[in-house]
Amino acid sequence: MSFVWGLLYGTGAVILIAGGAVVGVWWERKVSARIQLRLGPQQLGPAGSLQMLADVPKLLFKEDVVPASADRLLFRYAPLAVFAPIAMSLAVIPFWAGWAPLDSAAGVLFFLAVPSISVLGILFSAWGSHNTLATLGGVRAAAQMVSYEVPRALAVLSVVVLGGSLQPSELMDAWRWWWIPVTLLGFGVYFIASIAEMNRGPFDLPEAESELVAGYFADYSGIRWAVFMMAEYGAMIASALFGAALFFGGFMWLPGVAGLAVHIGIAALIITAVMWVKWTFPRLRQDQLMTFCWTVLTPLALVQLVLAVVVALWL
Amino acid sequence: MSAHDLAVASAAALVLAGAAGTALARSATRLVLSLGAFLLGVALCFLALGSPLLAAAQVFVYIGGVLVLVLFALMVVGRGDGESPRVESRHDPGAALVALGLFVVLAIVTPKRPSGIAPPEMVSPLAVADVLLGSGIVAFELAGVLLLAALLAVLVIVKSGGER
Amino acid sequence: MSAECRTVVNVGPSHPSTHGVCRVLVELDGEIVRRAEPIIGYLHRGIEKMAENRSYLQVVPLTDRLDYVGSMYANWAYCRAVERLAGIRVPERAEYIRVIVCELQRIASHMMSIGSTGADTGAFTAFMYAFNQREQVVDLFEALSGSRLTYNYVRPGGVGADLPEGWVERCREFVAQHPAAMMEIDDLLFGNVICRARTKGIGVLTPHDAIGWGASGPVARGSGVDWDLRRDDPYSVYPRLDFTVPLGERGDCYDRGRVRLWECVESCRIVTQALDQLEPGPVQAEGLPRLLAPRPGDAYDHIESARGSLGVYLVSDGSVRPYRMHVRSPAFANLALLPMLAEGHTLSDLVVVLGSLDPVFGEVDR
């Protein structure tokens, strides 16, 4: 029975991410166009909203090129290894009072742990491509994603300390509105570290197009490339939904379906902010990226953790 | 055979297959893939044994951390010629005999749980925290000290290597 | 350390940040560039040789293809050499128009450079803002010459055509809004903390090296070398115009970028003054034959292009075709600095350094 449920859930997650990616790409094109004095897509459908209907078949029908010198096994399945963990991480997001698709006792840890598997996929694709630029991108990705997991986990931990549980549903039951000011710093850290985790600007060094062309997915085309893109948007959606729940209460503001709408609304705002940051800031350099993580972000996360502990003890 | 037994059996199979691949693989790619399978199998074992906390920690620390670092080291060490680095073994009947003997001894002497019993109770993270911060506080603190020592050791190693 | 593990990376010839077709052979130690060697010639079309088989007027379109980001400069430098060779006097209105279009061209070219500084550091939005300005200049040029990239506008003896009706007003409108737009781009790009961190202290060129390696234009001025042909070897009507030459202090990528930015603002001042002083009159020297055949001899003349001192050397054997043409390309001399400036920085910085030298490979390879 749980097996059937798992299959259903998996299909749902893939559909959610694919749909989210389609909407997200359109939205990103519109947002970036507004920021850049442009109009963005406007020919197909109202405000170009059907543009992705033209883009998706293009990606599907593109030739699936595997470089002759690539490690075929790694090259072919690396995109899935990047995508699958991110789809899995959606499972522990609390969408409803007392309910998450997988309401595990270690759910919050699960959300932090599982997406980190996708680093392996990135490394496999970088290695499998047999391409110097891709390898450089992979090495950068490994260093970056392993490092930024630390402040991200610490930031989430401060909410866990307040709630006293790693179980998403229990945590949300304990959620109170005054957590927002207490964990605001933590949200800042979570937001920045999440951008680094999903390899988006200004932390998109692994795929920096100005020096590494496209880094670890430079050799990919067609549907496999699209899976990488879906993984990126999936990570953005998952991080935004999880952050909206933990740091802003998500569905707690209104009962029922309205609460879900509020949750998704907050997540959409977070996603828009992620895009805003990407299209405004230049890219960091590798050494600056690591220095920022260890000397700014991690200490800030620790300060937030201490603050949360003090508040939790005082209560 | 219940669903739980099936899960345990598949986790055990993953552990064994991954371990065999790790010990015997010739190319670094296969070694890392096998090690990943083994570590994932261990995480599944933890889950099947009722400790989701340990399973998540295993994934977080090992697959997201240590395995990535292994790959990282392989990429640093193995680049240049571009080929996936070979990981040579010097197969030795003596070593095989030692390992086989160890296996037999271990399989016999280690305490077992009778199979076919109901899935174990889930261990809640709170219970683990009680133990770690209660009777296990010394071990917990020692682990922290060890981590700090490891961090310093790595810094010293890398720095001394960089100067030369 | 004898056994460093080095990776060799080919940046180019087809690569997003080489600003054309250049290949930089980079030896990396981790992320650090140990050696960067630009390999040029991918865009070599033999323009100097082709010029030997065309009449003097027919060479002008060839010079368009040298620096395709700033065609007006090569047009003008070539025309000045021809005029010196054949002793042609250019009407005053034509000289003013030349100054106006070349200063506009400086803005257009610097916009490309500043925009790609943004693109090289990953700030694509700054690129779009810069190109918005560049497009307006290109629109002005299109009204003037009919094309948007290779204008073929400055001709021996004058310019191709007089200013069309309403052009002066459009031009005034553009230069009136441009300084404010520049401030906005400055704020967006060089005011950004990440961009500062990415460009300050990167690729430092000392004034001594700048002079020694023959650097010119914003690259030399970014290092504080106070050298501008418009002022120091005055030509055309520049002595009648009031402008300052912006200088950098540290000679890093940041200073080179800022110098370009301020040059754009100064160009606006020059254009405004030139428009004010513009008098009606002919735009072509009268009595020029269809086929120029200067007396045997040689001539060299240079102007300050957006990239530096652009010189053209012509030898005539008395026939209707140049016997020999040689172009002194500032981009070529500036590009030679790349190995020195990039060494010891990271791969990401190499891209920024290359962008700050602003090479145009049509001119480097010729």
Place this chain on the structure above:
Amino acid sequence: MILTVACAGAFALGVYAVLVRREIIGILAGAELMLGAAAVQLLVAGSGEFAAGASSFGLILLVVAAAEAVVGLALIVTAYRRAKRSRIEEFGEVSG
């Protein structure tokens, strides 16, 4: 039962890898096999009333093993950068 046998097998394979591998990364992987197998066996043995204690000790084991792996990898990379070799027998020649 199944788990115990699998763990014993994994542990023995780890010992074998440590004994026969020539590449340091291979040896390190063998050590990881042993530690992982031991951790699972710990949880098998400590089920029932000791479950929480076993989990806690498993967590500490995890930390220790991770620290070991990271120090080992740092040694590998540094040694490689210094001497450009990563095979175990070649280290006899390295001095200082």
